[in-house]
Amino acid sequence: MTSPISDPVPDPDLAGLLASAGVPQGYVRRAADRLGSRAVALLREDPWRLLRVPGVRPEQADHFARRVLEDRGEQPRPEDPRRGRALAVHVLTEAARRGHTAMTPQAVLSALGALRVPEPERAVEAALDEAEVVTLLEEPDFDESADFDELDELPEPEESLGLARYALAEEAAAEGLRRLTATAGPLLPDDTVRSLRAGLPEDRALALTAAARTGVSVLHGAPDEVEQTAAGIARVVAAQGVRVAVVTGTMAAARSLGLGTGLHELLEARCPQGAAAGVVAFGRGEQRPLEAGLVIVPDAGALDVETAAALVEACADGAHLVLGGDPAALPPTGPGMVLADLAASETVPVIDLAPPADPAPPARFTAAVRGGELTVVDAPGREVVIVPAGGEREAVHRAVQLVTDSIPRALGIPVEDVQVVTPLAGGEAGAAALNAALKARLNPGPGTCGGFDPGDRVIAAVPVVGVAAGEPGTVVAASSAGLEVAFGSGQEPAAVPAAAVSRLRHGWAATVALARGTRRPAVVAVLPGEAAVALSRPLAVTAFGLARRHLSVVHTDAPALARAVRENTGTPRDTRLGRLVRQ
Incomplete structure (x- = not known):
């Protein structure tokens, strides 16, 4: 008998606090995940901490803070140091989500000004006082062959700002690499x-x-x-x-x-x-x-x-x-x-x-992409297949056909060895939509716990029960209390409590970034037009390089894909490790 459908039950105190300020219920689980078991106490102490929750915008955090403070008789102020600190951390957190580990002070102050922070300098000071943000000073790279007598003055140390957790990690990594080299x-x-x-x-x-x-x-x-x-x-x-x-x-x-x-x-x-x-x-x-x-x-x-x-x-x-x-x-x-x-x-x-x-066709195709060309390769065994689609919905349909029928039937690669990848999680042809279609075909069910049923393929979106983000697994049991997931053959299933189920995603399809940790015998890369802004040569190289034996590329806009491979080589990141290991 099938267990009743159940979503993980959120902390009622946290749900009540957010509901009292008009925050949609969907943010309760995100807030619990991001802020941990002390979420309620942290938000009451500093309501602008809501800005740490993914998807929350500054104006939404301001609204929440106003409601919480007014409920206890306080008057919210734009110059509240808690607000300035939260926004300074937010600016650097958004930069970290784009891959940066540091920003110049000028860039941080400019971003705070754009957010209408009354005194950006004081906001940065508040974040520094709480040690969530640190000042980073580094000696600039210096030309050892330069004539000291001809220099008017020595260059000043370069100053930047960074979130403490990433700054300290980058310094620890650099120190460790220097230690290994020296010892x-x-x-x-x-x-x-x-x-x-x-x-x-x-x-x-x-x-x-x-x-x-x-x-x-x-x-x-x-x-x-x-x-x-x-x-x-x-x-x-x-x-x-x-x-x-x-x-x-x-x-x-x-x-x-x-x-x-x-x-x-x-x-x-x-x-x-x-x-x-x-x-x-x-x-x-x-x-x-x-x-x-x-x-x-x-x-x-x-x-x-x-x-x-x-x-x-x-x-x-x-x-x-x-x-x-x-x-x-x-x-x-x-x-x-x-x-x-x-x-x-x-x-x-x-x-x-x-x-x-003489590389195999998938490797030869990916090598051409690595050089900026999207070209046709000779694949007599259908090792590389290009599948045009008339739109996002047709792209999803084609991907489901490939996974459930064409690849297993024509190539003998079982469904469990096929991975669908796509640039985006959302959208008409994103990972969520692809997983919904694949679940309906491969393992329909009521979604016993958090949308998951026994037999579902899953992937860890963030580390959970000791396994890494990107680790694939299969649900072997589900109830209102949580899931049992087999993350490896021959290993005991791991118990994922209901409160942690939100850290999993269905895994027949996954974003390229999440799936990159595991290469598969067959890969279906779905590259829809709605993901045009996310398409790039590095993304295509990564997606196509996951395929060991077979690669299918489903696309809806060939010119846009070719242009991305030819012209978009990725976005630079501001990091410090290279300079740190040279010290």
């Missing part, structure tokens, strides 16, 4: 390295040498080449008695690769009870480092500054770290661009891996 000795004797290099192509030989002799090195290349090189290095070094850890973004990626461990699993991640969504504590770190002498991360391009800092801090003195990735792919979803900054810093060896002479 590393050769992993293997020179004679052994020369013997292992014999017969290898030049790029693979250089990669092996860098991994064995230097504390930190970078591998640049397409996903297949980086994975193969990483696996080769891991095998030969482990055969010499060195303990090796290959680290992937998800446990599913490790299974797909055939070796390694998911990063959260390796670092013994857990989500503290009552903490805000996304907060993770790691069992491994400086006080309890990893035992591995060599740590290899094939998709380090997905590491944001906080995750990178956690990984680097968990590497013991003397350990070697190899970070790989595709320099043409998307930067991480979170703030920073660790791999790109490190490669550009000129402080570590960077090895460019050569592509194979």
